[in-house]
Amino acid sequence: MASNREVSSRPNDTVEIFKDVQPEEVSTKVDGYSNFFTGEKSSVEKVECRRESAKEMTSTYYDLVTDFYQYGWGDSFHFCPVYNRRSFQQCLVDHEYYLSEKLDLKAGMKVLDMGCGIGGPARNIARHSGAEIIGLNFNEYQIKKATKLTAEANLQHLIKYDKGDFNEAPYDDNSFDVVYAIEATCHSYSREKVYGEALRVLKPGGVFGVYEWAMTDKYDPNNLEHKQVKEGVEEGDSLPELETITANLQHMKNVGFDIVECRDLVEISEIPWYKVLDGSSLRNFRMSSLGRFTTHAMISALELLHIAPAGSKKVHTLLCNAAESLVKAGKLEIFTPMLLFVARKPTSQE
Structure with a gap:
């Protein structure tokens, strides 16, 4: 478990929204991003369009939302089991340490973080384990x-940190002792492609650990409400398409991994994971519904005064809608943001 020392997940009061983004780009980028989810195309056609343009779509998304995420979450952009006697920031770090210990990370190991964000989890895991980590983004x-x-x-x-696509990882075969991904592979256009890359770059016997986003067995694709909530999560979080736990497990097996563990960590959370978003818990005020309302009012005023760039309010609206969809998905129990996979590369390939 995490100690009470300062960790990099702590929200940063000095974050400035769009400090390093060209102001004229914001409105254009958010309109371009929205085009992946709107229009006259069918749902199937929209999914295919997002798969074909997943890299462009997700890169645009993170250009727009990274500062907002850092303002609300700190340096670690992910969910976690939440416990009564620990702050949300401590719970975030506990979740990272839990994965580190599941993968038995130790000093001297060479580790790949697929989709590392701004490096919050990598910094905490490196401190905790002493492992040497390359973040790919x-x-x-x-x-x-x-x-x-x-x-x-x-x-x-x-x-x-290396700049590169985890669907085509820029590393030789058998390069890493361990590979992990924290709520990142859901952005891939193909789970089998990104899981296959993890298998390729791992040394024989190496371990792959993933916190994956997935639809649970309670999701009914014929239920209109379920379908609308799923699409809301996909639009709000730049996802080509969410898949079920069963489908993700099969993808992992299809590429050649031996499954060590598959578990939905929602079940170990003492407080429902989505409570940090719905306003019934103020464990992280900025992420709560009241916090979002306050931030939205501030962003709207700053944009009106031409202090924040045009389009800032649209970006925050996107994130507010995403939060509302995630809360609905959590309450319906049709979605999990913390499906744990631990898988091993066979020591010999037949």
């Missing part, structure tokens, strides 16, 4: 932030 804006924050934390000796 194709978003230039996030890579710059991750590099800066890691230098400020004096962790350059353990962590470096």
Whole structure:
């Protein structure tokens, strides 16, 4: 479990929204992003369009939302089991440490973080384990932030960042002792492609750990409400298409992994994971419904005064809608953001 020392998941009061983004780009980017989910295309056609343009879509999304995420969440952009006697920030770090311990990370191991965001989990895991971590990310804006924050934390000796696509990882076969991904592979156009890349770059016997987003067995694709909520999560979080727990497990097996563990960690949370978003818990005010309302009013005023760039309010509206969809999905129990996979690469390939 995490200690009470300062960790990089702590919300940063000094984050400035769109500090490093060209103001004229914001409105254009958010309109371009919205085009992936609107229009006259059928649902199937929209999914196919998002799969074909997943990299462009997700990179645009993170150009727009990274500062908002950092403002609300700190440096670690993910969900976690929530416990009564621990702050949300402590729970976030506990979740990262839990994965580190599941993968038995140790000093000297060479580890790949697929889709590392701004490096919050990598920094916490490196501190905890002493492992040498490479963070892979194709978003230039996030890579710059991750590099800066890691230098400020004096962790350059353990962590470096590479710009690249985890669907085509820029590494040789059998390069890493361990690979992990924290709520990142859901952005891939193909789970089998990204899982297959993890298998390829792992050494024989190496372990892959994933916190995956997935629809649960309670999801009914013929239920209109379920379908609308699922599509709301996909639009709000830049996802080509959410798949079921069963489908993700099969993808993992199809590429050649031996499954060590598959478990939905929602079941170990003492407080429903979505409570941090719905306003019934103020464990993280900025993420709550009241916090979002307050932030939205502030952003609207700043945009009206031409202090925030045009389009800022649209971006925050996108994130508010995403939060509402996630809360609905959580209450319906049709979605989990913390499906744990631990899988091993066979020591010999037949």
